[in-house]
Amino acid sequence: MKQLIIAEKPSVAKDLSRVLKANQKHKTYYEGSQVVITWALGHLLSLKMPEDLNKDWQKWQMETLPMIPKKMGIKPLPKTTHQLKAIAQLAKRKDIKEAVIATDAGREGELVARWILQWIQFDKPVKRLWISSQTDRAIKEGFLHLKPSSQYDSLYYSALARAQADWLIGLNVTRALTVKYQDNLSAGRVQTPTLALVRKQEQAIECFVAKHYYQVNFVTQQASFQFVTKQVQALDSLEKAQDFIEQLTKHTAVVSKVEETIKQQAAPFPYDLTELQREANHLFGYSAKKTLSLVQSLYETHKIVTYPRTDSKYLTTDMQQTMFERLQALRDFAPEVKNYLKSGGKVVQTKVFNNAKVSDHHALIPTEQQPNYAKLSSDEARIYQLIAKRFLMLFAPNYKEKVQTIHLQIADSEFRYQNKQILEVGFKHFNEEIKTTSQPLTLAQGQKLKGRFELVKQLTTPPRPLNEGSLLAKMEKHSLGTPATRAEIIEKLVHSDLMERKGNTLVVTPKGRQLLSLVTPSLVSPELTEKWERELEKIAQAKAKMQPFIQQIEKDTRRLVEEIKQSEQKYQDFALTQKRCPECGSLLKEKNGRDGKRLVCTGENCHYSRRKEPKLSNHRCPQCHKKMEIIEGQNGAYYRCKYDGTTEKMPTKTERKQKMTKHEEKRLLKKYSQENSEMESPLALALKAMMDSQE
Numbered sequence: 001m002k003q004l005i006i007a008e009k010p011s012v013a014k015d016l017s018r019v020l021k022a023n024q025k026h027k028t029y030y031e032g033s034q035v036v037i038t039w040a041l042g043h044l045l046s047l048k049m050p051e052d053l054n055k056d057w058q059k060w061q062m063e064t065l066p067m068i069p070k071k072m073g074i075k076p077l078p079k080t081t082h083q084l085k086a087i088a089q090l091a092k093r094k095d096i097k098e099a100v101i102a103t104d105a106g107r108e109g110e111l112v113a114r115w116i117l118q119w120i121q122f123d124k125p126v127k128r129l130w131i132s133s134q135t136d137r138a139i140k141e142g143f144l145h146l147k148p149s150s151q152y153d154s155l156y157y158s159a160l161a162r163a164q165a166d167w168l169i170g171l172n173v174t175r176a177l178t179v180k181y182q183d184n185l186s187a188g189r190v191q192t193p194t195l196a197l198v199r200k201q202e203q204a205i206e207c208f209v210a211k212h213y214y215q216v217n218f219v220t221q222q223a224s225f226q227f228v229t230k231q232v233q234a235l236d237s238l239e240k241a242q243d244f245i246e247q248l249t250k251h252t253a254v255v256s257k258v259e260e261t262i263k264q265q266a267a268p269f270p271y272d273l274t275e276l277q278r279e280a281n282h283l284f285g286y287s288a289k290k291t292l293s294l295v296q297s298l299y300e301t302h303k304i305v306t307y308p309r310t311d312s313k314y315l316t317t318d319m320q321q322t323m324f325e326r327l328q329a330l331r332d333f334a335p336e337v338k339n340y341l342k343s344g345g346k347v348v349q350t351k352v353f354n355n356a357k358v359s360d361h362h363a364l365i366p367t368e369q370q371p372n373y374a375k376l377s378s379d380e381a382r383i384y385q386l387i388a389k390r391f392l393m394l395f396a397p398n399y400k401e402k403v404q405t406i407h408l409q410i411a412d413s414e415f416r417y418q419n420k421q422i423l424e425v426g427f428k429h430f431n432e433e434i435k436t437t438s439q440p441l442t443l444a445q446g447q448k449l450k451g452r453f454e455l456v457k458q459l460t461t462p463p464r465p466l467n468e469g470s471l472l473a474k475m476e477k478h479s480l481g482t483p484a485t486r487a488e489i490i491e492k493l494v495h496s497d498l499m500e501r502k503g504n505t506l507v508v509t510p511k512g513r514q515l516l517s518l519v520t521p522s523l524v525s526p527e528l529t530e531k532w533e534r535e536l537e538k539i540a541q542a543k544a545k546m547q548p549f550i551q552q553i554e555k556d557t558r559r560l561v562e563e564i565k566q567s568e569q570k571y572q573d574f575a576l577t578q579k580r581c582p583e584c585g586s587l588l589k590e591k592n593g594r595d596g597k598r599l600v601c602t603g604e605n606c607h608y609s610r611r612k613e614p615k616l617s618n619h620r621c622p623q624c625h626k627k628m629e630i631i632e633g634q635n636g637a638y639y640r641c642k643y644d645g646t647t648e649k650m651p652t653k654t655e656r657k658q659k660m661t662k663h664e665e666k667r668l669l670k671k672y673s674q675e676n677s678e679m680e681s682p683l684a685l686a687l688k689a690m691m692d693s694q695e
Contacts, residue, residue, distance in 0.1 A: 002036050002096055007103065009039055010039050013038065014030070029090060045084070048075050062180065074118070074119060099122055100126075100129055105129075114156045154539060154540055165549070170187065173188070186492075192516070192523050193478070196525070197466070210459055210461075211233065213459075218453055225416060238455075254447070255445055259407075262400060267398070267426070268427075270394070271390055274472050277487065281504075282469050283386075284379075294379055304369050305387055306361075316362055330370075333392070340392070346395070390431075399426040405418050468490060511574055532553070573589070575589050576590075586601050588601060614642075
């Protein structure tokens, strides 16, 4: 009898087959003496759409809203039905005794597998593989400790509740807005409050008014002492600052206190996914999606980091015994590693081991597999270095510095000078430039100082616009999404033309600003979504039931839709242009396409569409030799030079295939001619003659 193992994707199934000796490769599965390993392709099924549940919901109309189905079913995704059928056939085999869920160890991975088993009506025992890395050792140990799938029911219910909540809120609110305002307005349980966070920061910047203020320093031969005040901008005019100095000059400056303290700073704990995305955005300008893709590759393909979609920065206590092997994998990473190995791989930051702080997965750290740097892309290497450095900090001593603080009293005003001396660099050796510090001052309490007053004109600065790193931090603070979904939410907002990237910052589009004014305030504010996310986490921890949560979501859906119906807000479509459709005369609307912005007809039954800006081709102008544009004319596309107006007919696909380029001619000539042969072939001679005539 054999186990049917369901992986999340073909690449993982291939790794499992190698480790489990399933050497017989078939189109949709691998087979060995004890296992049959197949795979999903991400989600093979999804919740049914409204039109699948009720014929009246096929047409988008306000009368049928809100849509609250009595039961939400699932349906196969059309592009991957073949794989679902293949899994169903394998499950029916008489030699299959049980199934093993080997999809990603998390809520979404649980949902992927449970929906498959539910659809194929699998009625045999089901077990769960739960591993945090894809190394051979982790896979072997994972299969030695398989657990009943029932132990992970709460994760499945949490993922299912999340999917149903997104269906209810997202589809109903989106339809209500789209129908009422006759434009494609996408809203959702998480994406709308996320958009609102970006807009709130923009409003703070827009309302900001820069103000001048003055900083007062007392400068002596030894140092510059800064005036200490709780109201930094209290001296907001030159007159006030000068009056203040005039009063102080009548008094003597006396050292009131000299303090010396030793400060220690412990190393930060390893990354969770969100912090890694923020750091990569800050250092390299990577989007959250790109960072997730890179770290997923390090996990799945190279097998040198642990499971990336984690929200924990802690490790379990039983991982202490694996630290030495993980260090060995990094022995060539930095000179300090050899010293850590000599001391037995002892972790200095022992507080990182805390079972209570680890939910589904522990922090993101290197595996015990030594990396092959030659196989890593430059982007992958950057991300791996971040993860490895943060991990190595656990073995490094604390950063220590000696801080000298000198308090200077002039009348009733206090001035302060601070000096820092590094005693031990510690963990900061790995990721920071250590600034050189000066020697401490030799001043005693009660000592009188002579000096002069200095005025420094300052200007208040506006809040910074949000980038992906700072937005991720705010999303994490308000529990918007999960580490696995936050990158996807940001991308969806950009693709929906509600938000756009400008350099490294995020900006809400006019359409996005309008959407926020049309949606009910309770959905715009992060508080409601934050409350829902807390409930989903409770379901995942088996501290709450799914059904009461869905009932509350249904109630909120009815309220949100009713508020949109009754709203008297006006809508202006900023994407509408004054250009007319050449086919029906309706106005054209600007939309984002895969290859740039397009102008689309707003006529109900018209399908006219064209690029907003002509596409630049690689075809060169015969006059000026610059690249020509592709113009979509009434009789088809043609080349046009925007510099001198030259036009050329664009060859058809057949003509392009028949035409041989210079590069192809040379390659063909090389193939049929022999360098050292006494006599060239007739074909080679003919090709040479043709090329000579062209030159």
